[in-house]
Amino acid sequence: MMDAKIFFNDIYKSQDQPSDLLKAFQQKNWNSFSELDLPSVKHEEWKYTRIKNVFTEAIQYNQDKTDFSEEELSKVKLPGTAKANSLVFINGFYQPHLSTLTDGTDRLIIKSLSEASTDEDADFVNEHLGCSNVYHPDGINALNGSFAAHGLFMKVKKGKELSQPIVIYHFSDSRPGFRFSQPRILVSIEENAIATIIETYHKIGNHQSLTNEVVEICVEKDAHFRYIKIQNEGANSNHTGTTQINQLGKSTAHAVTISLSGEIVRNNLNMVMRAEFCESHMYGLYLLADKSQVDNHTIVDNAMPNCLSNELYKGIMDDNSTGIFNGKIFVRKDAQKTNAYQSNKNILLGQNSSANTKPQLEIFADDVKCSHGCTIGKLDEDALFYLRARGISEKNAKALLLHAFAADIIQQIELEDLRNYIDTLISERLTITI
Amino acid sequence: MLTINNLQARIEEKEILKGINLDIKPGEIHAIMGPNGSGKSTLASVLAGRADYEVTGGSVQFNGKDLLELSPEDRAKEGLFLAFQYPVEIPGVSTTNFIKSAVNEKRKYQGLEALDAAQFLRTMKEKMKLVEIDQSLLSRSLNEGFSGGEKKRNEIFQMSMLDPKLAILDETDSGLDIDALRIVANGVNQLRTKDNAFLIVTHYQRLLDYIVPDFVHVLYNGRIVKSGTKELAFELEEKGYDFIKAEVNEATA
Numbered sequence: 001m002m003d004a005k006i007f008f009n010d011i012y013k014s015q016d017q018p019s020d021l022l023k024a025f026q027q028k029n030w031n032s033f034s035e036l037d038l039p040s041v042k043h044e045e046w047k048y049t050r051i052k053n054v055f056t057e058a059i060q061y062n063q064d065k066t067d068f069s070e071e072e073l074s075k076v077k078l079p080g081t082a083k084a085n086s087l088v089f090i091n092g093f094y095q096p097h098l099s100t101l102t103d104g105t106d107r108l109i110i111k112s113l114s115e116a117s118t119d120e121d122a123d124f125v126n127e128h129l130g131c132s133n134v135y136h137p138d139g140i141n142a143l144n145g146s147f148a149a150h151g152l153f154m155k156v157k158k159g160k161e162l163s164q165p166i167v168i169y170h171f172s173d174s175r176p177g178f179r180f181s182q183p184r185i186l187v188s189i190e191e192n193a194i195a196t197i198i199e200t201y202h203k204i205g206n207h208q209s210l211t212n213e214v215v216e217i218c219v220e221k222d223a224h225f226r227y228i229k230i231q232n233e234g235a236n237s238n239h240t241g242t243t244q245i246n247q248l249g250k251s252t253a254h255a256v257t258i259s260l261s262g263e264i265v266r267n268n269l270n271m272v273m274r275a276e277f278c279e280s281h282m283y284g285l286y287l288l289a290d291k292s293q294v295d296n297h298t299i300v301d302n303a304m305p306n307c308l309s310n311e312l313y314k315g316i317m318d319d320n321s322t323g324i325f326n327g328k329i330f331v332r333k334d335a336q337k338t339n340a341y342q343s344n345k346n347i348l349l350g351q352n353s354s355a356n357t358k359p360q361l362e363i364f365a366d367d368v369k370c371s372h373g374c375t376i377g378k379l380d381e382d383a384l385f386y387l388r389a390r391g392i393s394e395k396n397a398k399a400l401l402l403h404a405f406a407a408d409i410i411q412q413i414e415l416e417d418l419r420n421y422i423d424t425l426i427s428e429r430l431t432i433t434i
Numbered sequence: 435m436l437t438i439n440n441l442q443a444r445i446e447e448k449e450i451l452k453g454i455n456l457d458i459k460p461g462e463i464h465a466i467m468g469p470n471g472s473g474k475s476t477l478a479s480v481l482a483g484r485a486d487y488e489v490t491g492g493s494v495q496f497n498g499k500d501l502l503e504l505s506p507e508d509r510a511k512e513g514l515f516l517a518f519q520y521p522v523e524i525p526g527v528s529t530t531n532f533i534k535s536a537v538n539e540k541r542k543y544q545g546l547e548a549l550d551a552a553q554f555l556r557t558m559k560e561k562m563k564l565v566e567i568d569q570s571l572l573s574r575s576l577n578e579g580f581s582g583g584e585k586k587r588n589e590i591f592q593m594s595m596l597d598p599k600l601a602i603l604d605e606t607d608s609g610l611d612i613d614a615l616r617i618v619a620n621g622v623n624q625l626r627t628k629d630n631a632f633l634i635v636t637h638y639q640r641l642l643d644y645i646v647p648d649f650v651h652v653l654y655n656g657r658i659v660k661s662g663t664k665e666l667a668f669e670l671e672e673k674g675y676d677f678i679k680a681e682v683n684e685a686t687a
Contacts, residue, residue: 383522386521390533390596391543393539
């Protein structure tokens with residue numbers, strides 16, 4: 001993997017000299033990466049997702065500078081977010097001059113990870129940066145960590161509610177060639193604060209792209225956090241992303257992951273409940289066509305008693321697409337009175353589409369309620385006939401049923417304009433799909 | 435309106451309908467009775483176009499069209515309606531939205547303009563009264579968590595919205611208490627005109643106390659073995675199906 005080292009040094013050399021803290025962090029990650037290498041399909045967690053070649057290919061290309069125009073941003077602005085805190089990343093690097101903040105520094109602090117690692121937030125950075133490593137002992141997380149110094153730090157201040165969501169626009173410019181990006185974000189939602197973060201991804205150009213992202217969020221006591229990830233980058237876009245949400249006492253976290261296209265997409269979502277009375281909700285919808293492959297790996301880790309987690313992922317696969325779901329729930333010895341629910345439902349439309357689903361519950365406490373269920377099937381023939389017998393065409397009946405299937409997840413998006421936008425996007429897709 | 439000629443159908447390898455003949459004219463109400471497994475529901479399903487059944491012979495003319503050539507949706511648009519014995523629960527689709535799509539697809543087929551929101555609401559309110567169904571029920575997911583009676587009332591409500599030429603009621607009375615039965619029957623009676631017709635599939639004579647048929651047919655072993663007027667239904671109620679079976683067996687012996 002020395003090629004990789006040379007390659008990355010080349011991209012990141014222009015960055016500021018990292019702080020000692022970050023330097024040590026990067027070194028530790030680089031050591032892990034060198035030791036672990038990239039996962040092949042022999043790696044249990046990557047059994048269905050053949051990612052190694054994508055990385056190997058990605059790092060052979062020279063990552064030229066980008067000529068990004070603001071027009072690109074206006075093209076992809078999400079509806080209803082005109083006043084939102086809008087953060088722009090290009091090729092994994094935060095762009096302050098393209099970003100706009102509605103909430104003032106009395107509520108929201110945005111700065112480089114480098115800065116945060118040397119000021120009053122250094123302890124936080126030291127404690128939380130890299131908290132996802134333990135759940136992903138694979139080279140991919142470590143590779144991102146090896147270059148974390150260019151990352152971004154965000155903080156929503158104690159007792160404050162953001163007036164607007166934070167929307168993060170990630171752009172990959174593939175016009176010069178295969179684009180490889182590694183965004184890194186660390187977030188602190190302080191005590192009793194309320195915030196929403198939305199991430200969305202866009203590729204410019206026709207070459208391939210690979211985004212290897214790590215987002216780590218700490219939701220402190222009594223804080224409420226919502227997270228929405230929207231993936232609709234199109235063909236030739238690859239993604240490996242980890243979002244970890246660490247929760248402290250009585251906090252709530254709510255995540256919605258919507259995947260509509262992409263070449264190979266892997267989303268790791270971890271909810272780690274580190275104190276009592278936390279509540280977390282995880283929803284996902286993958287609506288796939290062509291040869292898209294979307295792999296959602298989720299982890300709920302209950303370390304303390306009296307927490308609740310609820311999880312529902314739904315997939316519709318057409319053509320040659322593949323949906324993968326793996327849901328781990330750990331209930332540690334002390335986590336009595338845990339309530340943990342998980343469900344994954346898949347509909348296969350294409351002759352060559354497939355779904356792989358695996359619930360994985362590891363329970364070490366004895367007074368808990370946990371349930372899981374998964375289904376893979378076709379559209380319900382009886383329901384289809386019922387609708388057709390009322391005069392609804394086969395095509396419309398299918399669209400109606402598929403839309404109803406997806407609606408459970410779409411409804412979880414609280415922001416009305418965004419929800420309607422996603423709803424329209426999905427309705428349009430469904431009428432083309434069938 | 436509907437002419438069934440020597441209709442034969444099977445599911446997988448099993449012959450169920452072995453030559454049905456039936457003629458229904460506008461303004462008529464026909465009842466089909468018969469013991470379990472005689473093929474009553476199969477006949478209803480075959481007429482509506484359920485794909486599980488394979489038609490192996492015979493023909494069905496509906497208002498001059500070859501019914502068996504039409505897709506289920508086109509049959510509905512031509513004016514055929516099936517009230518299901520077991521209405522399907524469809525989570526996430528509200529009755530209101532669904533029936534609006536259905537009404538407007540039918541109107542489009544007939545070359546009529548779609549109803550606007552106000553027109554649709556007005557029609558809906560009117561028809562809701564007919565079957566004493568509540569608005570809140572219609573904004574819920576289709577049949578999801580409905581009681582047996584609510585599901586059947588919803589079927590009659592949909593029928594009234596779609597205003598079919600021929601309505602087939604497949605054991606609509608099963609699982610209904612007396613009050614629900616009265617409401618359902620009342621709905622049917624109010625929708626009855628000289629231009630439309632009903633085919634009522636039932637086990638028991640009970641429903642026919644409320645909806646008085648012009649003709650009663652007994653289906654047994656895949657054939658209509660006896661036809662008569664409403665008095666036949668009383669006779670069946672009194673004697674059971676055994677005497678019919680005996681007659682048939684004697685005739686074939």
